[in-house]
Amino acid sequence: xxxxxxxxxxxxxxxxxxxxxxxxxxxxxxxxxxxxxxxxxxxxxxxxxxxxxxxxxxxxxxxxxxxxxxxxxxxxxxxxxxxxxxxxxxxxxxxxxxxxxxxxxxxxxxxx
Amino acid sequence: xxxxxxxxxxxxxxxxxxxxxxxxxxxxxxxxxxxxxxxxxxxxxxxxxxxxxxxxxxxxxxxxxxxxxxxxxxxxxxxxxxxxxxxxxxxxxxxxxxxxxxxxxxxxxxxxxxx
Numbered sequence: 001x002x003x004x005x006x007x008x009x010x011x012x013x014x015x016x017x018x019x020x021x022x023x024x025x026x027x028x029x030x031x032x033x034x035x036x037x038x039x040x041x042x043x044x045x046x047x048x049x050x051x052x053x054x055x056x057x058x059x060x061x062x063x064x065x066x067x068x069x070x071x072x073x074x075x076x077x078x079x080x081x082x083x084x085x086x087x088x089x090x091x092x093x094x095x096x097x098x099x100x101x102x103x104x105x106x107x108x109x110x111x112x
Numbered sequence: 113x114x115x116x117x118x119x120x121x122x123x124x125x126x127x128x129x130x131x132x133x134x135x136x137x138x139x140x141x142x143x144x145x146x147x148x149x150x151x152x153x154x155x156x157x158x159x160x161x162x163x164x165x166x167x168x169x170x171x172x173x174x175x176x177x178x179x180x181x182x183x184x185x186x187x188x189x190x191x192x193x194x195x196x197x198x199x200x201x202x203x204x205x206x207x208x209x210x211x212x213x214x215x216x217x218x219x220x221x222x223x224x225x226x227x
Contacts, residue, residue: 032214043116043202043218044155087154091214102147102155 004088004103011109018075020106022088025069033064033071034089038105044087048073075108083110115139116219118203124225131190133222135203144186145204145216146170146178155202161186193226200224 005023012018024033032051036044048055050062050071061074075082088103116137125131135144146158157170159178167178175197179187190197200223204216 034214036216041221043204043221044216045218046215049214104152104154 004090006086006088006103006106008104009107009109011111012078013111014079015077018078018082018108018110020073020075020086020088020108021070022073022090022103023070024088024090027068027090031090033062033068034091035060035062035073036087036089036102038085038087047086078108078110080110080112082108084108116203116205116217118201118219118222120222121220122223124227125193126227127194129193129226131193131224133188133201133203133224135186135188135219137184137203137205137217137219139205139207139217140183141205141207141217142183143206143208144180145206146176146186146188147202147204148172149200149202149221158188158201190224190226193224195226198224198226 010018010020032049034049035047037047038044048057048060048062050064052064052068055062063072063074073086085105085107087105119134123131142163145160147155148158149155156172158172158176159170160168161180164180164183167180175190177189177191186203200221202221203219206214206216
């Protein structure tokens with residue numbers, strides 16, 4: 001299984017850009033990188049997914065270097081409502097579900 | 113996500129009791145999953161099913177069993193609950209990956225306490 005490592009916590013202020021990096025040294029060729037957001041007492045929610053280079057959607061960007069051994073979730077201009085736990089997930093798309101590995105998550109705290 | 117529901121939302125039980133957690137979805141997805149979340153350990157996959165006749169063990173299946181009664185229903189059972197199964201349990205669903213995207217939709221979770 002592809003093991004992932006993330007910082008346990010990060011602090012930021014409203015309006016700042018936040019970058020959360022995930023390390024996944026043994027990522028497999030077929031593995032995609034997915035990020036989820038989780039608020040207290042709720043299930044995780046999909047944010048963004050990528051395979052290589054850069055992916056951008058309406059809420060975030062995902063940067064993946066050529067060696068794919070790490071990835072960085074970028075949240076532009078965070079607000080208080082972005083305070084949550086962010087999970088990096090590495091897994092195969094067409095492969096077995098046992099290849100879906102969540103990291104331990106990064107607790108992001110956004111303050112005024 | 114209201115499309116994925118879990119019952120019960122909270123349950124307190126005693127060691128040795130049989131417990132069933134139920135998951136239903138209206139998204140029409142073939143794939144369903146059960147995860148367990150413990151503080152500091154993230155989410156760990158217990159079992160998953162890619163269709164009604166398919167059941168697969170995940171990372172931590174010991175002590176658990178599942179039943180896929182229909183496309184929309186996936187139940188998780190603890191045949192004889194023990195205190196270290198106290199955790200938050202999530203059900204998730206996903207469609208067959210298309211265009212390289214694989215998004216899972218999670219239910220609200222069931223908080224289980226085993227005394």
